[in-house]
Amino acid sequence: MTATDTAHAVDPERGTLAKAADENFPVAPFFLPRAWRTDLMAVYGFARLVDDIGDGDLAPGGADARLLGVPEDRADDRLLMLDAFEADLRRVFDGSDGSDGSDGPPRHPLLRRLVPTVRRRALTPEPFLGLIAANRQDQLVARYETYDDLLAYCELSANPVGRLVLAVTGTSTPERIRRSDEICTALQIVEHLQDVAEDLGRDRIYLPAEDMKRFHVQESDLAAPTANASVRALIAYEAGRARDLLNEGAPLVGSVHGRLRLLLAGFVAGGRAALRAIAAADHDVLPGPPKSGKVHLLREAGVVLRGEG
Numbered sequence: 001m002t003a004t005d006t007a008h009a010v011d012p013e014r015g016t017l018a019k020a021a022d023e024n025f026p027v028a029p030f031f032l033p034r035a036w037r038t039d040l041m042a043v044y045g046f047a048r049l050v051d052d053i054g055d056g057d058l059a060p061g062g063a064d065a066r067l068l069g070v071p072e073d074r075a076d077d078r079l080l081m082l083d084a085f086e087a088d089l090r091r092v093f094d095g096s097d098g099s100d101g102s103d104g105p106p107r108h109p110l111l112r113r114l115v116p117t118v119r120r121r122a123l124t125p126e127p128f129l130g131l132i133a134a135n136r137q138d139q140l141v142a143r144y145e146t147y148d149d150l151l152a153y154c155e156l157s158a159n160p161v162g163r164l165v166l167a168v169t170g171t172s173t174p175e176r177i178r179r180s181d182e183i184c185t186a187l188q189i190v191e192h193l194q195d196v197a198e199d200l201g202r203d204r205i206y207l208p209a210e211d212m213k214r215f216h217v218q219e220s221d222l223a224a225p226t227a228n229a230s231v232r233a234l235i236a237y238e239a240g241r242a243r244d245l246l247n248e249g250a251p252l253v254g255s256v257h258g259r260l261r262l263l264l265a266g267f268v269a270g271g272r273a274a275l276r277a278i279a280a281a282d283h284d285v286l287p288g289p290p291k292s293g294k295v296h297l298l299r300e301a302g303v304v305l306r307g308e309g
Helices: 003-010 012-022 034-055 063-068 078-094 109-121 126-140 147-157 159-168 174-194 196-201 209-214 229-249 258-280 294-305
Strands: none
Touching: 012 034, 012 063, 012 109, 034 078, 034 109, 034 126, 034 159, 063 078, 078 109, 078 126, 109 159, 126 147, 126 159, 147 159, 147 174, 159 174, 159 258, 174 196, 174 229, 174 258, 209 229, 229 258, 258 294
16 A cells, blocks of 8 residues: 555545646646635545546545445445545535535535635536546446547546636636647547556557557557557557647647746646657557656746747
8 A cells, every 4th residue: 555545545635635746747836826726726636536436546445435425335336436426516516504404515525625616716517527427438438439539538538627727717718718628638638648558457448449440550459568560650640639739729828827827838838748758759658658857848838938839
């Protein structure tokens, strides 16, 4: 059991939030206003926990199940856990203290933490419900036939996060939401490319089947220790799609000002740096996710902030 798992078994809230340090992209960096950081961490706590439920990555001990009212012997039932989590999310938006005979406040501390953020920022349930729906889909859909099918999944699994960032910072407009969706979808695709081997271990493949067929890639090729030429060509093709989406979304950065501009530039730069790392590995992602260094990330951030490339 890791230190994070130990903390999570005792304090689910602290254990989940501790994972923020391991994320590819900063969740709530130090340079943001404290109020933004507080609310972004509340949103992160929700998103991290729902992903952990969907991936079966909850810490041992059953604390999360008990908090959500799920019998301990059914804590491994991910769909049941997601249903209970959605019911607890509804309590966030009901705003009841239970004095009227209703369910009362949320049961899970991460959702109780979300209540003041929802009120301060006038957040709506839709982005949160989208993230739950994405994790339900992961229990039912393990392969994607077309790129459009994958984009529809990213609409649930990734785009709500960017929309919540805009909502928390009070900068939402239809154009910014469109650009944000492009960036978030691109980052989700990049993550899928980094995690091909890990996802296959969960019996999930996020490379479109029609593209695998086009590049003559079999599922057994993805289980190899290293990628053959066909797999590398497929990864390069999907990486190009992600790069195009990042480029299309990048004008979002120039549409905002101040510290939010730095945050959004970091998201775009993180995606570009990850793509450069994949290319530097000759698109062989099967041994594990190619990593980019901080120097490359800072260089990419500078390019984004200058509006170049």
